[in-house]
Amino acid sequence: MRKFLPAAMLLCSTAIAGAEELKVCVEGAYPPMSMMNEKGEIVGMDIDLTNALCAEIGASCALVKTDWDAMIPSLMEGKCDAIIASMSITPERAQIVAFTEKYLQSPNMFIGRADAGMTDTAEGLAGKRVGVQRGTVANDFMAGEFPDVELGLYGSEEEIYLDLAAGRIDAAFVDAGTGEIAFLKTPAGEGFAYFGAPHIEEKYFGKGAGIALRPGEDDLRVRLNGAIQAIRANGKYAEINNKYFTTDQYGG
Template identity: 85%
Template sequence: MKTIAAIAALLATTALAGATEMKVCVEGAYPPMSMMNEKGEIVGMDIDLTNALCAEIGVDCPLVKTDWDAMIPSLLEGKCDAIIASMSITPERAQVVAFTQKYLQSPNMFIGKADAGLTDTTEGLSGKRVGVQRGTIAHDFMAGEFPDVELGLYGSEEEIYLDLTAGRIDAAFVDAGTGEIAFLSTPAGEGFAFFGAPHREVEYFGEGAGIALRPGEDELREKLNGAIKAIRANGKYMEINNQYFSTDQYGE
């Protein structure tokens, strides 16, 4: 089975060479980066950046809505040719996929009731239940740094916020950018606030989020790296960024 999968991935990679289409795996459940609008369309900053990058390299990019847990398997099986889903570059993932340079670097932070007196320490979270999206670097961070804290594992950040407002969890550990826009700035987020410090620890969060490709896609990676630099230089990146955030999500 592994041999068959490897051959399939190789064929998919070979077929992409010289193609005018690049299928992109996106999530559609990570606002404001990737979300569904009232028309059932996938929209968000990741989607706008996808369109800008694809225009820069001259290819059409059909979107493939994919659950987070299935992202990398879908890429390796040839169901898509790239993942643009705020996926952090980590050593573990880099053993399986090839990443472009970063195109995004937002920190992760805790959210809880503003008057709860919570802190981002073992003592501060003792006896608390913290929601986190499973299979993410946030999950890895909580498991590594807070092994004694009870975790609630969720398929999306939207599910975390529902349980946070319902009181089924005491805190959430999420991307700070999406947490601010998708929760704290909404009516549901009233009475909640960030607590603790922004977390960007390299051993967990890597060097930022990159575009994931199949190993061996060196030409495509270089084209996308060039496109990322181009939209940063020509102002297109910040034009998109400013539609969603008040601060530059690229980081330093």
């Protein structure tokens, strides 16, 4: 995460007059968690959760559209106050940022041609080129568990799906929830399917995705933890989840 790119700010729909403003880094290129609609607005489950959490703590939130590689640098340089971008809680990231408790946890899986006969083993992926989003825990998993497999590194999962459909890569290793919605259930995904087992190994994928904050923001972290539990308890989380998925993305 070294690249530092310009960020555009968009107001959340939950602005509260006179309230504390919370600037939130979001991606806008990770459907259905975070994506751009036809009006140029950032929408998705991460965005709806951001709005709900800001409302719960009584804050006015502003979205800061940020490329994935620039997320943590933007947070640390004060361009945003929090990252809500399905960022996995890992020991490496926890050395730099402070995480809330998890707010979702979805496994990663491989996608390939349904008739290709690939398996999620070294033998099954031998000679194959696998697409993965760079700088992610999926990237770490592939590098650690499949060091001899050729990787295609991409800036977003959307770019991976374009090359997978075009045959420029043989398989993709992506979030299972977003892969289903953003690719497999679209016309471009016809003839493709998941293969192998779901992967959620803590060594690579941490303990789920949390909200990243600057170290020392203990009051904000406590308030956001309380807000996560509140929207789980009052049904708001389920309402948002069910707009995008048929399964609970919070995990166990």
